[in-house]
Amino acid sequence: MNLRDSPDEEAFRARVRAWLAENLPAEGGREWSRKLFDAGYAGLTWPVDYGGLGAPYSHQAIALEEFARAEAPNHMNVIALGMAGPTIMAHGTEEQKRRYLPKMLSAEEIWCQGFSEPDAGSDLSAVRTRIEPTDGGFLVNGQKVWSSLAHDADEIFFTDVEVPGENLLGEIGGGWQVAMTTLLHERGTLGFALTGTLDALVNKLITLTKERAADDPIIRDRVAQEWIELQALKLTNYRSLTTLMQTGIPGPEGSGSKLHWSEQNQRLTKLAMEILGGEDDGYWRYQQLRSRGNTIEAGTSEILRNIIAERVLGLPRSR
Ligand SMILES: Cc1cc2nc3c(=O)[nH]c(=O)nc-3n(C[C@H](O)[C@H](O)[C@H](O)COP(=O)(O)OP(=O)(O)OC[C@H]3O[C@@H](n4cnc5c(N)ncnc54)[C@H](O)[C@@H]3O)c2cc1C
Incomplete structure (x- = not known):
């Protein structure tokens, strides 16, 4: 993949940036989600017949980067846009697609994901x-x-x-395949979206270091390492994006991005708390606590390592 914007992509990026400068709200919610839909920024790659724009995945990646850069709130239907919608697109009937997809984008109907049970999480x-x-x-x-x-x-x-x-989505007895489509999208596309957020967080960490620990050689080293890790993650995501553009389905390597992202997010927020030295800064404290959930949701780190070992590296099954 070409890592520089083409003239068309450059124009699209400028358009998103200008729109955000005009429309950025103080907080998210249904109204903001509806605004995103009306402006064409919800479901960019989804077919026009189902309320999307039919744009290329590269536009989606640019929009995600720009929204994260501006720290814009998410569309509130993240689960529908990232998981339920792509699953219905892959396995649904034409009638189901027309019935559900546009209302996901306009946030008229909000979706949840009901996989986990008291005795079923990782398994x-x-x-x-x-x-x-x-x-x-x-x-x-x-x-x-x-x-x-x-x-x-x-x-x-x-x-x-x-x-x-x-x-009924798909065939009776074919639910496992449908569920796997959802999970591939969850790890593949969620990881990509969240890297933009991590980018903003690394920049905040750099600012915090300049203010509080600019002369500390160990902290400087650790902050530089976080920046390097972020660049590696971005390049890995571009590789995943290439697969997505070629096949329309995220590959199992998405598990690697989600693992890298969530563990880095946890390490980085912990470093920020160390720099603050026990001072109770609401922002970083929230980020640190939320980062704990990130290494559990959408597959725990241990499970993702198993997936990478078995499905990406082709090692024998662990059990
Ligand atoms: C913030 C957050 C949001 C969530 N949102 C949703 C949601 O919207 N919908 C939904 O359905 N679920 C959701 N979940 C649930 C999430 O998917 C599960 O918590 C997760 O899959 C782990 O399952 P569990 O909690 O039952 O832990 P368990 O599966 O019991 O795991 C406990 C520990 O054992 C380890 N472990 C388990 N099996 C193995 C193995 N084979 N090899 C090595 N280690 C193993 C795990 O890594 C973990 O450390 C969410 C979780 C969080 C934290």
């Missing part, structure tokens, strides 16, 4: 939620936990929930 094959066919539909029974964005619930219980037959 997704242990899920116990059961679906039985009924006349014209399905009956769902089970319990979910850890559902990000499900603000009104701390646990989700399904008891004899009726689901109409037309909501």
